[in-house]
Amino acid sequence: MAKIDTSVLQPHSFSDKTLADCRVLIVDDEEASRLVLSSVLEEFFQCTCIGDSASVIRTCEQIQPDLILLDVNMPGKDGLTLCGELKQTTHSAAIPVMFITGGGDAALQDTCWEAGASDFIAKPVVASTLIHRVKNVLQSKLRLELISEMTFRDQLTGLYNRYYLTTEIPTMLKHLIREQQPLGVIMMDIDNFKGFNDTYGHVEGDKCLHAVATALKSCLRRPQDFAMRYGGEEFLVFLPNTSQEGCETVGNAMVESVQALHITNSISPYKEVTVSAGYIVMQPEHSSKLEDIINQADEQLYEAKAAGKNRLIGRSHC
Numbered sequence: 001m002a003k004i005d006t007s008v009l010q011p012h013s014f015s016d017k018t019l020a021d022c023r024v025l026i027v028d029d030e031e032a033s034r035l036v037l038s039s040v041l042e043e044f045f046q047c048t049c050i051g052d053s054a055s056v057i058r059t060c061e062q063i064q065p066d067l068i069l070l071d072v073n074m075p076g077k078d079g080l081t082l083c084g085e086l087k088q089t090t091h092s093a094a095i096p097v098m099f100i101t102g103g104g105d106a107a108l109q110d111t112c113w114e115a116g117a118s119d120f121i122a123k124p125v126v127a128s129t130l131i132h133r134v135k136n137v138l139q140s141k142l143r144l145e146l147i148s149e150m151t152f153r154d155q156l157t158g159l160y161n162r163y164y165l166t167t168e169i170p171t172m173l174k175h176l177i178r179e180q181q182p183l184g185v186i187m188m189d190i191d192n193f194k195g196f197n198d199t200y201g202h203v204e205g206d207k208c209l210h211a212v213a214t215a216l217k218s219c220l221r222r223p224q225d226f227a228m229r230y231g232g233e234e235f236l237v238f239l240p241n242t243s244q245e246g247c248e249t250v251g252n253a254m255v256e257s258v259q260a261l262h263i264t265n266s267i268s269p270y271k272e273v274t275v276s277a278g279y280i281v282m283q284p285e286h287s288s289k290l291e292d293i294i295n296q297a298d299e300q301l302y303e304a305k306a307a308g309k310n311r312l313i314g315r316s317h318c
């Protein structure tokens with residue numbers, strides 16, 4: 001049979017991202033301010049500067065910053081309004097925002113907290129205070145990311161676990177309802193896996209699970225997409241903001257990428273390890289229940305199994 005990497009049964013290793021890897025997005029309409037802030041910070045962190053508040057949300061999607069340093073007073077969209085919008089947007093909601101304020105009166109400080117600030121710093125900025133404040137916020141973010149990784153990852157495959165589903169997905173659904181964006185869900189199951197375990201043993205079965213999970217992960221292209229281990233040899237994939245065409249593209253790529261591993265399974269009619277997949281694409285509404293969405297994808301998976309396995313079947317409600 002095709003060789004599977006034997007190192008995969010080590011527990012999943014967690015992120016080793018450091019403060020120096022963190023990216024700070026500096027948003028200020030005054031070029032001189034941007035230069036001062038970036039010259040202080042770029043010795044310690046990765047910095048990106050923009051002067052136009054209208055392009056902040058798009059930039060966040062592209063570069064996924066770890067912190068946004070935001071000027072309060074800007075022409076067009078001011079920092080407080082922009083912060084509110086960032087907190088309402090799926091891909092930027094979790095990015096901490098630190099305000100750069102002109103003054104520090106109590107009313108302005110209250111408004112900054114209410115807008116969702118993680119911290120703020122008054123102009124003229126003192127270099128050492130800026131560095132320490134930024135460092136503190138980033139350190140908290142890195143710790144939170146590590147704890148989340150440890151809580152939400154399946155040790156064998158490194159994919160998200162079921163706990164992630166119940167704690168994080170309701171938030172994602174809320175964002176999609178607000179943004180009126182579709183959601184694609186794919187339920188996937190390894191074909192003839194009982195026979196694989198019976199023929200090659202449980203250890204080979206575990207290695208196979210890891211290899212399949214890695215193949216599935218490699219098909220995800222957008223930062224908001226994710227795959228999770230739903231059960232023993234079942235995987236669930238969530239594709240927010242994705243049309244039927246996009247869902248089929250990703251789903252078919254996943255089915256093909258598993259067969260392309262060429263892991264021998266002598267009891268399968270395909271003689272190799274394959275997966276079956278069922279998808280649905282829908283527009284989440286307030287009445288949508290996660291359980292129903294998953295059940296609908298599961299029904300499509302059943303159809304894919306009945307139609308001969310090693311394929312994707314699904315439908316769209318949009």
Ligand SMILES: Nc1nc2c(ncn2[C@@H]2O[C@H](COP(=O)(O)OP(=O)(O)OP(=O)(O)O)[C@@H](O)[C@H]2O)c(=O)[nH]1
Pocket residue numbers: 189190191192193194195197201202203204205206209231232233305
């Ligand atoms: N090695 C290993 N096997 C697992 C794990 N979790 C579940 N399984 C096995 O996966 C197999 C699933 O078998 P079935 O549900 O009968 O499905 P199947 O043989 O894949 O049949 P079809 O889905 O109809 O193609 C069982 O033998 C489980 O013991 C795991 O963590 N490691």
